[in-house]
Amino acid sequence: MEDAAKQFLAHHARKVGSSQPERREKKVEEIQGYSQGYQPQLPQQPQLPQQTQLPQRPQPFAPDAAFARPSRSKGVELASAVMCPMRQGSTVSEEYVFEGGKLGEGSFGQVCVVTQKLTGQKRACKRVAIQSETDRRLVDTEVQLLKRLDHGNIMRLSECFVDGTCLFLISELCEGGTLLQGFARHGSERAAAVAIRQVLSATAYCHGRGVIHRDLKPDNVLYASKAPNSAVKVIDFGLADFLQRLRTAAGGQPMERAGTLAFMAPEMLTAVGDGSYGEKVDVWAIGCILYLLITGQHPFWPGRGTSDQQVMQLIRNAQLPPHRNFAAAPPGARELTMHLMAKDPLRRLGAAEALRHPWLQAEQASGEQVLDKTVFDGLCKYQASSKLKRAVLKLLAKEADEERVKKLREQFAALDAKQDGYLTRDDLLNGMRQCPEFGAVTSLDLARLLPLELFGERISCTDFTAALLARQGFGKAELLAAFRRFDVRREGKISLAALSEILKNAGPASKLEAFREADIGQDGAIDFDEFCALINA
Template sequence: MGQCYGKTIPTTDNDTIVQPQSPLPSSANNAVKHTPARSSSPWSSPYPHGIASPLPAGVSPSPARSSTPGRRFFKRPFPPPSPAKHIKASLARRFGHAKQPREGPIPEDGAPIEPELHSLDKNFGYNKNFGAKYELGKEIGRGHFGHTCHARGKKGDLKDHALAVKIISKLKMTTAISIEDVRREVKILRALSGHKHLIHFYDACEDANNVYIVMELCEGGELLDRILSRGGRYTEADAKLIIVQILSVVAFCHLQGVVHRDLKPENFLFMSKSEDADMKLIDFGLSDFIRPEERLNDIVGSAYYVAPEVLHRSYSLEADIWSIGVISYILLCGSRPFWARTESGIFRAVLRADPNFDDIPWPSVSPEGKDFVKRLLNKDYRKRMSAAQALTHPWLSSENHPIPLDILIYKLVKSYLHASPFKRAALKALSKALTEDELVYLRAQFMLLEPNKDGRVSLDNFRMALMRNATDAMKESRVPDILNAMAPLSYRKMDFEEFCAAAISTYQLEALETWEQIGSTAFEYFEQEGNRTVSVEELARELNVGPTAHTILKEWIRSDGKLSLLGYTKFLHGVTLRSTSNTRH
């Protein structure tokens, strides 16, 4: 989403969705990015009638800050996607007139495009002694917004250490947004620490011309290069090793309240050329801090990996999970799940098309492997697994890896604590119908809370579990604030049985092929222990809906005044009320 480095090939967008089985994207030629729109304009549909591109006016593309070389050759080249015209206009708006595309910007709504050349504060407050501390070497990567070089420390703890330095030109910082992007990237890199698969940040410096971000050097190349060197795909066994590393570091970021927003094979680097080298997640140029209940509205990411809800301008951590699903799909079959010749065509495919799991090599992929990818690529973000949940999926059960604390548990328990007794009874019945596969995840999360000697947990257990995992990023994103909404646990405790009821997601269970059986079994428990006579008016209050919904709710209630099986499953599902109160504009 943003600019394309390859030659633009004129195409006519005829609304055709080209299905997968296309060659893999090159790392730079097809990396298209968008940046925060910083716009509060509503957008009810991503594809208004008569508009070729799905992106609304005012979307700003991001500086493609990548350590990837800008030119690359592949055995199976294909035409790069052609950027939509108004994306070019937004690019000019973001970066002013510095290095305009050859065709020039196309103003939107007839408005002239003026760069913000005056009153821009480009003083970041970083160290001014870069030359005294580091010696620059050869260039190892280049993007639109800067380039990356080898470096070596001259003094202190980093003396004679091989390093990587990302150099961002201040000349290209021609808008306040582009300056803020750099500040936020450094802030996130400083705040995040302590994970083996996260790029290690050392220092940030500046001078009159550039900002310098000093990081550890990864000499093993990109994950994309490894995929291509293997003929385009991994074996299931080898793919698991890669996916576990990706899930582990993303789960860590999500717990800290950081959403990456640009997960793709180009942003995972290997530490060395060794086949078993560890991977590191890089490039936090599009990342942001996010509060537990917050939703973002800026369209960011790379087109092939962008989640549907990002295009709808309302998303949270689950957008990263979709991107991991796309990476997993590519690892297992060597093709992208969504592909088209134009950027708008890619977006249509993301929103409307289903990934192909029928063509070769999918018939030879294990059922567990296919289920894993499908549960990450669910278009309903509520039905996707979290990163921590995915690590407990049966497909990865043979891998020896720790299960991290999941912020999703806190969100679900908070909702349970504020639910009515009737809703809690329905959830308790549902928890009794869970299979062993679901209980693996819940047991792991319960144990991470370190239950008391009586086998129960209180608010203190939830608080201490967060503190054991806290970084400065967690404080910046105000993750601990969710504990304030869990106050009822300060004067009572929760055993494992109730924890299971509190920490399950009906939406996620609905995505399982066994949902009908789970729902039927749960209803049997509900009939025995929780079902009671309920009026339409009371049910409406429970679901926070008005009288207009009464006709529908009547269908959920049997002749004896109690919920039917249909009513029970619908009641668990709840009614989604669209609200923009938590959306960042």
């Protein structure tokens, strides 16, 4: 697999060097060709050998689930003005230093590296030019989705700046390059399984919230760092939306096509039926990615000079071409690829179901044991803290550098049995029983350690990270940056009125109690020193 990735990148580099491929703009309706010159070479062999036909599924699939909202938990909810502010009174250059050079391009924006002046943390900055109402709608949708999504394998959005007709999105920086670039450095069967499992986990999380990405491809999956065990992040939600909203907008007419042509599913290109499609178009795209990792070549892009109509016909036929690398790949990898790329969406695996495939389960089981007693001690201490302290820790966890929270996210993933972005009480109970100190713990013991009225039934990835990050401590610059976020009224302090705007799911009595705990001087305001004392207590 490593050789396949290296061969693909070398081949692609030679093509770019000899003749820059045509670049085409993304459109909302129908994307014609690749947006970034993505043109692997494919052997001209039209049929899949008989021995590699799609295996029979043990049971039929249910239709696509309707838009579903997850049940509520007791986690702290912070106002958007704190967790991801939209700044209109200041320019991005007041807060960040541009490092120069272009890092990459999104669906309709350029990305570069910036450094936050206060903390010195490096971030990615995506500049989007708003030229039409369609542009504004797409950007608004992307921002609103990223604000709501909380998963360790989805890029974190930090804040936004509005400057005339341009919008600057500040997000975490992924320095490991695209999926194929990282895979070329240290690709292997295990690396492929790790990457695909993480992409599926992020996708299953989105689908569980009714969100469909519609543009999954290797360029939209980045390695967080260049380390061999780096996590991957799904980026570029510029074409994502709520599936229910897309269907409603179609009004019984064919749904709009969106994405990159070579990764579109057959049902998105068919002229048969009502022209609708579901969340499994994302799963098809992940299948294309896995085939590419295995072979180094795209299944439906024969090479330069191929027309869009030819590519569309190959996708509609949905026949995986034979390839010696695919034939030599582990049986589990081949089987999963074909299940992800079943032509009929009802026979195609869903993202959550694909996570249970033995090939991915074997990879997960082979990972190192990352749980210990301190995980549960940290959760207990976090839940016993005031709402204000938990709110601040949640913001600090969201803004922390990936390297700092990497181990914590691994611990969360080890506990998250369903890989749905939440820990249930059963997840915690099973995790505790893996530790020698908690081997005989019962559900009643857990209820005493983490009372239902404080903890709720589930905990999010950010809440989990916040609980354990508190043990590491924070620098003055980090705390000052957080304090300024909480100072929503720009008063140089946090008043009770300001706190009432910040804590969304706390009642008046709870807010007053949290305020009084932090207002050590009892002067009706929380200053920076009191803020630091609360967090470091």
